[in-house]
Amino acid sequence: MRAGIAFLVVAYMLSQFYRAFLAVLSPVLEAEIGATTGDLARASGLWFAAFALMQLPVGWALDTLGPRRTASVLFGIGGAGGAAVFALAQGPGAITVAMVLIGIGCAPILMATYFIFARQFAPAVFGTLAGVTVGVSSLGNILSAAPLALLIDTFGWRATVGSFAVLTALIAVAIAVLVRDPAKPEGEANGSLIDLLKMPVLWPILAMMFICYAPAAGLRGLWISPYISDRFSADLAQIGTATLVMGLAMVAGNFLYGPADRWLGSRKLPILVGNAAVALLLLSFWVVPPTGLWQAIALFAAIGVLGASYPIAISHGRSFCPPHLTGRGVTLLNLFGMGGAGVMQFATAPTFAALEQTRAPAEAYGALFGLIGLAILAGLSVYLWSKDSTG
Numbered sequence: 001m002r003a004g005i006a007f008l009v010v011a012y013m014l015s016q017f018y019r020a021f022l023a024v025l026s027p028v029l030e031a032e033i034g035a036t037t038g039d040l041a042r043a044s045g046l047w048f049a050a051f052a053l054m055q056l057p058v059g060w061a062l063d064t065l066g067p068r069r070t071a072s073v074l075f076g077i078g079g080a081g082g083a084a085v086f087a088l089a090q091g092p093g094a095i096t097v098a099m100v101l102i103g104i105g106c107a108p109i110l111m112a113t114y115f116i117f118a119r120q121f122a123p124a125v126f127g128t129l130a131g132v133t134v135g136v137s138s139l140g141n142i143l144s145a146a147p148l149a150l151l152i153d154t155f156g157w158r159a160t161v162g163s164f165a166v167l168t169a170l171i172a173v174a175i176a177v178l179v180r181d182p183a184k185p186e187g188e189a190n191g192s193l194i195d196l197l198k199m200p201v202l203w204p205i206l207a208m209m210f211i212c213y214a215p216a217a218g219l220r221g222l223w224i225s226p227y228i229s230d231r232f233s234a235d236l237a238q239i240g241t242a243t244l245v246m247g248l249a250m251v252a253g254n255f256l257y258g259p260a261d262r263w264l265g266s267r268k269l270p271i272l273v274g275n276a277a278v279a280l281l282l283l284s285f286w287v288v289p290p291t292g293l294w295q296a297i298a299l300f301a302a303i304g305v306l307g308a309s310y311p312i313a314i315s316h317g318r319s320f321c322p323p324h325l326t327g328r329g330v331t332l333l334n335l336f337g338m339g340g341a342g343v344m345q346f347a348t349a350p351t352f353a354a355l356e357q358t359r360a361p362a363e364a365y366g367a368l369f370g371l372i373g374l375a376i377l378a379g380l381s382v383y384l385w386s387k388d389s390t391g
Helices: 002-020 022-033 037-053 055-064 067-087 092-106 109-120 123-137 139-143 146-155 157-178 193-197 200-212 214-232 236-257 260-264 268-287 293-306 310-318 323-358 361-383
Strands: none
Touching: 002 037, 002 067, 002 092, 002 109, 002 123, 002 139, 002 157, 002 214, 022 037, 022 092, 022 146, 022 157, 022 214, 022 236, 037 055, 037 092, 037 214, 037 323, 055 067, 055 109, 055 323, 067 092, 067 109, 067 157, 109 123, 109 310, 109 323, 123 139, 123 236, 123 260, 123 310, 139 146, 139 236, 146 157, 146 236, 193 323, 200 214, 200 268, 200 310, 200 323, 200 361, 214 236, 214 268, 214 293, 214 323, 214 361, 236 293, 236 310, 260 268, 260 310, 268 293, 268 310, 268 361, 310 323, 323 361
């Protein structure tokens, strides 16, 4: 099982890679196949939408079929197949189809890992295990930054993405061979998603899930690249460096948030404080825009660290889910987390296009980021009413 979990972590590392690699690929995709920032924002949004919508069948599959079959089949067909379609793409439409397939393929990976943690480890360490898993897997963010830019320069984007398609297929096979399904608890056949939605204790946490992951994912996955390119004329190497710095910051944030509930005796407090700080940082782009490239990168890095509350938010919600609904519980929470990121990606492209009609680029980006900050504050106003948990 340890080897199986290790390959699930590697698979989720690739999931992090795929959701963020458009930021580095965007210049070459625009130059070679005419994919605009709007096209890529739409494709990125559909990745998150596909990922989110798959959480409902994935939750049923985890509780019914187990994590081994659920993760290996979807990751092999959707993840590897989608990456192959991407590598062969001749236009923006194929990129969109590829991202949808990859989103479907990546959908079960983290939840399969969390499902195993919830079934086989003590509840008190779930947050730490979740944070460490996302932290290690966030190396995929690093891979999709400067290293990806180097690979593209050396081998070309098609050969690079094609190689990742092959790697994805091999990891899917390893998951099928090495992962073991946990034993099912009594009462497994009873209960449904409706039972979870009838629990008012989950509602404010679901609101928090909807907005806690979207800012860091959206900025790192797409907007950091055009921002520093338009504002500071950054080249591919500088874009790679900026995305690398923010990716490293997100890794650090996951490791910091993981054990925070045990350090502070609260899951709610670090989520509130961290996301309030992210909102203020985003509003600063609007009120006092950065004047230099490294100042902007520092702000993005701070958002990366403080915006990594996703694992502890999942842990907060999971603590209220009954054991026989573990799969459906974690995937419901993940649906809201990824759904929020997808909605933000869909909404930001037309919002920015409208802002750009009446504002200079710096003002348009600042207003866009400021609006994201206000959305976080709206979510926090709901989350304030949530019940805390530590066990």
